[in-house]
Amino acid sequence: MISLAGRDILHAWGKFVFTGMGLGLLIGVTLVMAGVYRGMVDDGKALLDNSGAELWVVQKDTLGPYAESSSLNDDLYRAILAMPGVAQAANVTYLTMQVRKGERDVRAMLVGIAPGKLGETPGWPPYLVAGRQITRGHYEAVADIATGFKLGDVLKIRRNQYRVVGLTRRMVSSSGDPMLFIPLKDAQEAQFLKDNDAIWQSRRRTEANPAFKRPGDPGLLDAVIASQSSNAFVNAVLVTLKPGHAPDEVAESIRRWKRLTVYTRVQMEDILVGKLIATSAKQIGMFLVILAIVSAAIVAFIIYSLTMDKIREIAVLKLIGTRNRSIAAMIMQQALALGVIGFVVGKISATFSAPLFPKYVLLMPFDSIAGFCAVLVICILASGVAIRLALEVDPAAAIGG
Amino acid sequence: MSRLPLPGRTLALLAVIVPLLALFIYLGLRSGPLAPVAVTVVAVESRPVAPALFGIGTVEARYTYKIGPTFTGRLKRLDVQVGDAVEGGQVLGEMEPVDLDDRIRSQESTVKRTQAALREAQARQSYAATQIHRYEQLFAARMLSEEIIGTKRQELQIADAALSSAREALARARSDREGLVAQRVNLRLVAPTDGVIAVRDAEPGTTIVAGQTVLEIIDPKSFWINVRFDQMSAAGLAGDLPARIVLRSRSGQPLPGRVLRVEPKADAVTEELLAKVVFEAIPQPFPSVGELAEVTIGMPAIPAVPAIPNAAVRREGDKVGVWQILEGALRFAPVKLGASDLDGYVQVREGLKNGDQVVAYSEKALTAHDRIHVVERIPGVAK
Numbered sequence: 001m002i003s004l005a006g007r008d009i010l011h012a013w014g015k016f017v018f019t020g021m022g023l024g025l026l027i028g029v030t031l032v033m034a035g036v037y038r039g040m041v042d043d044g045k046a047l048l049d050n051s052g053a054e055l056w057v058v059q060k061d062t063l064g065p066y067a068e069s070s071s072l073n074d075d076l077y078r079a080i081l082a083m084p085g086v087a088q089a090a091n092v093t094y095l096t097m098q099v100r101k102g103e104r105d106v107r108a109m110l111v112g113i114a115p116g117k118l119g120e121t122p123g124w125p126p127y128l129v130a131g132r133q134i135t136r137g138h139y140e141a142v143a144d145i146a147t148g149f150k151l152g153d154v155l156k157i158r159r160n161q162y163r164v165v166g167l168t169r170r171m172v173s174s175s176g177d178p179m180l181f182i183p184l185k186d187a188q189e190a191q192f193l194k195d196n197d198a199i200w201q202s203r204r205r206t207e208a209n210p211a212f213k214r215p216g217d218p219g220l221l222d223a224v225i226a227s228q229s230s231n232a233f234v235n236a237v238l239v240t241l242k243p244g245h246a247p248d249e250v251a252e253s254i255r256r257w258k259r260l261t262v263y264t265r266v267q268m269e270d271i272l273v274g275k276l277i278a279t280s281a282k283q284i285g286m287f288l289v290i291l292a293i294v295s296a297a298i299v300a301f302i303i304y305s306l307t308m309d310k311i312r313e314i315a316v317l318k319l320i321g322t323r324n325r326s327i328a329a330m331i332m333q334q335a336l337a338l339g340v341i342g343f344v345v346g347k348i349s350a351t352f353s354a355p356l357f358p359k360y361v362l363l364m365p366f367d368s369i370a371g372f373c374a375v376l377v378i379c380i381l382a383s384g385v386a387i388r389l390a391l392e393v394d395p396a397a398a399i400g401g
Numbered sequence: 402m403s404r405l406p407l408p409g410r411t412l413a414l415l416a417v418i419v420p421l422l423a424l425f426i427y428l429g430l431r432s433g434p435l436a437p438v439a440v441t442v443v444a445v446e447s448r449p450v451a452p453a454l455f456g457i458g459t460v461e462a463r464y465t466y467k468i469g470p471t472f473t474g475r476l477k478r479l480d481v482q483v484g485d486a487v488e489g490g491q492v493l494g495e496m497e498p499v500d501l502d503d504r505i506r507s508q509e510s511t512v513k514r515t516q517a518a519l520r521e522a523q524a525r526q527s528y529a530a531t532q533i534h535r536y537e538q539l540f541a542a543r544m545l546s547e548e549i550i551g552t553k554r555q556e557l558q559i560a561d562a563a564l565s566s567a568r569e570a571l572a573r574a575r576s577d578r579e580g581l582v583a584q585r586v587n588l589r590l591v592a593p594t595d596g597v598i599a600v601r602d603a604e605p606g607t608t609i610v611a612g613q614t615v616l617e618i619i620d621p622k623s624f625w626i627n628v629r630f631d632q633m634s635a636a637g638l639a640g641d642l643p644a645r646i647v648l649r650s651r652s653g654q655p656l657p658g659r660v661l662r663v664e665p666k667a668d669a670v671t672e673e674l675l676a677k678v679v680f681e682a683i684p685q686p687f688p689s690v691g692e693l694a695e696v697t698i699g700m701p702a703i704p705a706v707p708a709i710p711n712a713a714v715r716r717e718g719d720k721v722g723v724w725q726i727l728e729g730a731l732r733f734a735p736v737k738l739g740a741s742d743l744d745g746y747v748q749v750r751e752g753l754k755n756g757d758q759v760v761a762y763s764e765k766a767l768t769a770h771d772r773i774h775v776v777e778r779i780p781g782v783a784k
Contacts, residue, residue: 013414049766052716075670087719115633118738118747119714119721128712129762129779132745135711136455137631138695150783165745166712167782169764185631185671232670243719341418344425351428365435 004317004326005333008310019302020338024345026298027375030291031350032357034367037284039360044174044272048265051092052122053238054247056263057254064261065094065236066174066268067276072260074188077114077237083254085245090114091234092123093187096177099147100156106147108180109173110157112187112234122238125181131166137183142166144178158193160186174276176359184234192231202228292374299342299375300382303335307386314390315398328387335383339375346371437774442726443761445709445753451702452740454635458628458678460648460692462619465599468590469614470496476605476615479590483601487592493616496588496609501581508578515571522560522567529553529560596620599690621687624680625661628696629673638663642698644678649693657681660698697743706739707753708746713761714738722752724760724767731760731769 009016047066056065057072057080064070072091080089093112098105113123115137124133125142131151134140141162143149146169153164162182171179182190194202203225206212212224239262241250251262263271273281307314317327347368354361429435479494481487533553540550600617603609626646630638644658657680664675678696688694713723714736722735736752753759760767764779 010408010410010414013410017414017417115631117721118711118741119716127715127763127766129764130782131712133711133714135741135743135745137634138455138457145781169779169781240719341421344421348421348424348428351432363432 003333004322004330005337008313008330009334009337016334016338017341019306020341021345023299023302023338023342025349026295027342027346027371028349028353029346030288030295031346031363031367031371032353032361033284033288033291034371035350035354035361035363036357036359037281037288038362038364038367040176040277040281040284041273042362043172043176043360044277045269046170046172047174048268048272050126050171050179051238052124052126052240054241054265055239055251055254056268057089057237057239057258058235058261058263060259060261062261063271063275065092067271070235071233072235072237074184074232074234076258076260079258080237080239080254083250083257085241085250085253086239087242088116088120088122088238088240090116090121090123090238091184091236092238093184093191093235094173095187095191096173096175097157097190099180101149101153106149107177108144108147109177110187110190111179111181112184112191113181114184120240122240125166125168125171125179127168128166129169131164133166134181134183135165138186139163140165140183142168142181144171144180145169146172146178147180155180157182157186158190159196160190162186170360172360174272188231188234191233192229199229296374296378296382299339299378300385303331303338303379303382304386304389306334306338307331307390311390311393312398315393315395318393318395319398324391327390331387331390332380332383335379335386336376339379343372343375437772438763438765438767439776439779440724440760440763440767440773441777441779442758442775443710443713445707445749445755445757445759447705447755448708448746449702449705450708450740450746450748451742452637452700453743454630454638454698454700455743456628456630456635456673456676456696456698458626458694458696460624460688460690460694461627462599462621462690463623463625463677464594464596464620466593466596466618466620467614468493468592468616468618469612470590470609471587471611472496472584473611474499474588474609476603476607476609477588478605479601479603479615481598481601481616483598485598487596487598487618489592489594491592492589493592493598494590494605496590498585498588501585501588505578505581505585508574508581512571512574512578515567515574519564519567519571522564526557526560526564529557533557590615592618594618594620595622597687619690621683624683624688624690626658626678626680626694626696628676628678628694629668629671630676630698632667632672632674635674637700638674638676638698642700645697645699646678646680647695647697648684648688649695650688651684656684658696703740703748707749707755709749709753709759710761711741711745711747713759714747715767724763725753726758726760726773726775729773731767731771731773733769734759 058064059070059072062068062070074091077089077091080086091112091114095110096107097110099108099110111123113134114121118133128142129145131142134142139160139162141155141164143164145167149155149164149167151164151167155162155164173179206225206228207221212221214220239250241247247264251264254260254262314327350363354363475497477495477497481493487493536545536550536553539545596618598616599619600614602617603615609615638660640660640662642660644660646656646658647654648656658678659681661677661679664677667674709723714721715724717733720733720735721738722733725732725734734752737750739748739750741747762779
């Protein structure tokens with residue numbers, strides 16, 4: 001049996017393949033768009049994964065530390081460590097800022113990590129791609145590779161210089177900014193430390209306050225200034241649990257006895273995905289839907305016009321007594337072949353272009369499979385229209401004008 | 402139409418489709434979740450681990466002398482400026498004596514007057530003594546009445562008393578004068594020891610209350626660094642350990658030093674241990690008091706022990722361990738870690754032996770089901 005579809009494709013294979021490629025690029029864009037959405041969600045999850053925490057203890061009644069600002073005294077973690085079920089509790093600070101290196105500056109999320117036992121303390125980068133973890137208590141940094149920093153680079157944060165000793169990967173904030181890990185004490189200082197002019201001005205303001213400048217108490221002014229220029233706050237306490245303790249139970253006991261707000265992993269994901277990136281994710285989702293509809297329409301048009309191009313040949317086929325089933329099969333096979341080529345090209349182009357995007361694009365296999373099924377369904381539906389048209393053609397058209 | 406098995410058009414079509422499919426399959430296996438994870442591998446090897454502590458501190462002077470008057474008064478002169486080197490005993494300035502000199506002269510006159518009074522009393526006493534001697538002889542010859550001799554004896558007693566009173570008055574006048582002279586000397590501001598003027602708080606003409614600081618002298622030989630070490634990573638901090646000091650203004654020049662003492666009181670708020678680190682030789686020119694310094698304390702090295710880079714240490718659930726490579730597959734090996742050094746090597750106490758292959762770097766977090774692809778360097782890391 002002769003494959004009508006195969007013969008027809010071979011007849012004008014160049015046109016067919018190029019149409020498939022064009023379609024493929026369109027499908028590629030759709031896949032990338034889905035990848036952008038997945039990437040946004042994954043950025044949020046990566047942030048939670050990388051913190052290594054099972055519970056997040058934050059300022060009471062805030063959605064901190066990622067979605068809202070939160071501020072806790074840095075000695076609260078000791079009280080949390082004493083709660084039953086808590087294995088490790090570590091302070092952490094987060095601050096998004098521009099980090100300068102020479103002339104260039106990079107937007108990064110500064111993470112202050114608490115000193116502690118290697119591998120046990122939550123908040124540390126869980127894996128590296130080069131260099132080593134921070135070993136000194138000050139002036140060392142581990143940078144995400146997306147910052148563009150290299151090992152040994154010297155960065156300037158506020159007035160201190162930090163040496164990049166390690167590089168990591170996929171450590172990003174929920175908005176996709178690469179992370180820079182520095183020791184907690186430096187980060188606390190960086191969060192609070194103002195430029196020298198501001199410090200001078202603040203000192204003068206304090207000096208001008210008669211309440212602090214008493215002749216009989218010369219040390220008072222110095223003490224006040226010293227207390228003004230220190231920072232004993234952190235943004236959150238990351239908690240890991242001992243085996244056999246349910247996160248919800250421990251969270252509830254911290255909430256009840258320490259009167260702080262505590263989030264579990266599920267709640268945190270909900271905050272990040274449901275609140276923090278909700279609007280932008282919906283925006284992308286909307287765009288994805290429009291793109292999918294447009295793609296479907298274009299596929300339908302292409303198949304329709306391919307059929308229209310050979311309406312005369314179909315009429316001839318009918319004239320020589322070809323069965324309707326063979327004609328329908330030919331059109332559908334062509335449509336499916338077009339869809340498969342389009343999908344393959346689309347997947348390849350999406351895979352190659354994904355790393356070029358400034359933000360993370362995550363191409364999930366499930367999305368690809370769903371996309372493939374959608375492409376096939378669209379092709380079948382579109383070919384339905386074309387088949388209907390082809391079957392209705394009058395065999396006389398083969399010889400008519 | 403040709404019925405060859407592979408006509409030209411089919412070949413051309415295949416030439417496009419087959420590479421496309423091959424690329425597709427390759428990408429499907431090489432990217433996304435099915436792709437093997439690039440890792441670098443390092444062998445556990447014996448090496449000496451030299452733990453070290455890192456802290457920051459400020460340069461402080463162990464001895465600071467605050468020089469000021471003990472009396473309220475006006476500053477007359479001040480001969481030294483900030484930065485001047487002074488010697489012990491050197492007069493640095495003086496307070497206005499006001500009427501003190503006049504009072505000393507007045508006291509000198511008082512001394513002279515009491516000396517005259519003393520001489521008078523001596524004369525009276527010696528006359529009274531002579532008189533009583535004479536009257537005693539007359540009385541012995543029964544030429545005088547009892548009453549007269551009694552009067553003379555009383556006169557001698559009075560003269561004795563007047564003499565000792567005059568002596569004491571002179572002693573008092575002299576002491577008063579010496580007191581005033583001492584006060585006069587005390588108006589001078591004198592350096593108690595060799596040192597450098599660090600602060601000059603008042604200018605001549607200023608009224609200074611008793612006890613107020615006019616000058617501050619620091620002894621550069623007593624410079625030390627008040628270093629703060631995080632309590633969490635200060636195991637083994639002790640006196641006499643060698644230290645490497647880097648002053649912020651001289652970042653390229655590490656200076657040798659040693660730990661003088663670890664303070665018995667730690668800082669409970671900042672969770673830091675405090676220690677004093679002294680320079681082996683005070684750097685020239687002197688560092689400024691208050692300058693920030695980074696201090697690295699070398700601890701005795703642990704002779705060759707199995708060690709791994711700290712980047713290899715991962716957490717899996719509640720266990721700390723490493724990803725070991727056994728016959729090309731990943732296995733999480735819980736380990737017990739020991740000492741670590743500042744270069745990132747950490748001693749393995751239990752769980753691994755020399756020669757074991759462990760994952761050092763990986764391009765993402767690993768799980769036991771991941772396929773791995775051992776590389777020299779993780780893609781994307783610059784040389």
